[in-house]
Amino acid sequence: MSQSLSFDAANRTVTLTMVANVPGTPSDFNYNGYTNGALVITVPKGWDVTVHCNDDPAATYAHSCTVVRGPEAKTPAFPGASLPDPTGTGFVTAGEKKTFRFTPGAPFVGRFACLLIGHESGGMWATFQVVNGGEPSLGTKL
Numbered sequence: 001m002s003q004s005l006s007f008d009a010a011n012r013t014v015t016l017t018m019v020a021n022v023p024g025t026p027s028d029f030n031y032n033g034y035t036n037g038a039l040v041i042t043v044p045k046g047w048d049v050t051v052h053c054n055d056d057p058a059a060t061y062a063h064s065c066t067v068v069r070g071p072e073a074k075t076p077a078f079p080g081a082s083l084p085d086p087t088g089t090g091f092v093t094a095g096e097k098k099t100f101r102f103t104p105g106a107p108f109v110g111r112f113a114c115l116l117i118g119h120e121s122g123g124m125w126a127t128f129q130v131v132n133g134g135e136p137s138l139g140t141k142l
């Protein structure tokens with residue numbers, strides 16, 4: 001998982017790779033093998049965030065990627081913080097990779113979620129938080 005997040009502190013850029021539907025985990029509705037907020041992404045306010053949203057080559061389902069303010073929110077928390085049309089055509093299918101880029105302008109605690117119907121409620125979301133200062137990190141919680 002360590003290679004899922006990298007950053008350049010001098011340029012305040014962070015790159016996050018989220019792989020949907022990783023096999024061998026209890027649920028197909030996971031990112032990087034984690035469900036229900038257990039994966040915790042932390043990004044400082046004002047950094048340039050590039051997200052690679054990849055569907056695992058062996059994925060069973062199509063999936064999507066959006067940073068949202070809370071449970072079942074359907075719009076991005078910040079301009080550009082989503083694949084385009086995340087509840088419609090903005091998905092990735094098995095082996096497919098798409099990228100989006102945004103700059104979070106204010107601290108908050110929200111979610112990185114799949115907005116395809118039934119996926120977030122099935123556990124497909126990570127915790128996404130924006131903090132004042134510090135460095136980006138990727139962690140886990142129970």
Ligand SMILES: [Cu+2]
Pocket residue numbers: 020029061062063064114115116119120124
């Ligand atoms: Cu999904």
